[in-house]
Amino acid sequence: MDYRKLAERLLPGEYPALTEYEERYPLRALGKGAEVTRLAPSPTGFIHLGNLFVAIANERIAHRSGGVMYLRIEDTDLKRKVDGAVEAVKNALRYFDVRFDEGAEIEGAENAYGPYYQRERAEIYRAYAKDLISRGLAYPCFCTEEELSALREKQTAEKKITGYYGEYAVCRNLTEEQIYAALDAGKPFVVRLRSQGDATRKLNFHDEIKGDIVVTENDQDVVILKSDGIPTYHFAHAIDDHLMRTTLVIRGEEWLASLPIHLELFDALGFRRPKYGHNCSLMKQDGETRRKLSKRKDPELSLEFYRKEGYFPRAVKVYMLTLLNSNFEEWYRKNPEKPLEEFPFSVGKMGKSGALFDLSKLNDISADELSRLSAEETFDFLKDWADEFGSEEQKGYYSDREYALRVLNLCMGTSGKKRRKDFRTAKQATESMAYFFGGAVRTDDYRVDRETRIAILTGFAESYDVSDDAQTWFSKVKALAGSLGFAAETKDYKANPEAYRGNVSDVAEVLRIAVTGRANTPDLWTIMQILGEEETRSRLVAAKEE
């Protein structure tokens, strides 16, 4: 059969010689060991934690090695395309401090290896497909979707491997007459790879993350060009990663199964293949079993979740890093002040098995990160969050900067070593400070009877003097406790609890709940100082009425 003629019929017209592409996209002039990596999402408008996870790995590897990280948009499936999705991807990644050197919508970059939208690369793919056809390595297939699914059912019923291969690949052996007849009849067609593989043969492959693995040769005549002339993922991947000169592909392990296809495609196209690292996916415990984080069931999969909850972006990144490189956590403990970029991230340290996503660990990291910020930095972070996601009332919390700063200094502590870690997220922090801003809601109940409560509240109000220092203030609370039959000293109470109605802490608790609505707060004296005498007294009075 005249394959050249067939190629011309299938993809008519002039296409650049393939050598032109090689010249247009030369090997990158980078230092030794420099890796070129990429993130290649499809623009579905939903960027998730898995994307961030793999993006951070790619970004670290590229930049640690003096290489390049670029953004490519895999928009070959128009059904999945959503407007504004690319902006969303870019914004989300920027928020978590993942920076691209080039790619789709990356301003200020040379972007010499573009276009970075696959739809805009249609001509390139067709040129390569045409070459494959003319070399007899690809052929048109006229099978309909119905025929294909019927085939699949038949294969399943007969317990055969499903797919288009060997004897099942009917269009693979069409005669010249049959092909042209179908073409003349205007039948739509896809272009399939004429696989040279043998599924009974095994291949040893070195994966940068998984190590040495065994894969089965591909023998599927996979579709490379869909009936609309747009490539499938597999074909686009081979061409793009070759022409964009990607050296290392870190991607989710769901791709491992199609690796044999990619290997064959690189060979058929005469490309040197990149290194691959298949990264495990983030899992979630679901009853007895664990599963991949799911879009429908798990809000924490969405990156938007972390912004809404007000997680400190760096905390999310730190957590991703601890999951990504097993020695990161130790390094970070030793070097809390160093920029994250200095951590010697390595592909080799990436875990082989899927990690369960642990929100409580993230909370711990987030609290830790937040405790390192100054009051001013905390203020800026909280205010930004409130402006975007807070209620009207919460937005108001941060309108008086000086006042808010005093509150933050109390709630977070000022001495470097002994910082409080009360704040996990901007949302939780804002809610926990509500009582400073009049938004108090009683969340804890008094544990003493009404009569005792009134006695404590009244007694305290009588001796309360806003100008007392902390020491004096507390000695008055102690005195009050003693006069009401409570132990003034904790030591005394512990030595002989039977002798008292309770401890001074019980008295303090009544005051604390009266003023803040909560049984647990930072130092009460300071809270009263911040609130001021008038507000404090009015809350004490109000508490008597309950």
Add this chain to the structure above:
RNA sequence: GGCCUUGUGGUCAAGCGGUUAAGACGGCGCCCUCUCACGGCGCAAUCCCGGGUUCGAUUCCCGGCAAGGUCACCA
């Protein structure tokens, strides 16, 4: 079901022929001039199972089992 991958405390994990099997999160207990938080001290909890190889296996080999992934003109 076929193929591939993975399997150390509840979670993340170090260890890769001989260890009291690190550390972190979480849990629990105690201490820390009012609670909480911080901090300190301590406790409980692990090598999937069965065969080998070996003087000796968590570490090596084989076989199970379990979990995950994948079998599209989606990526």
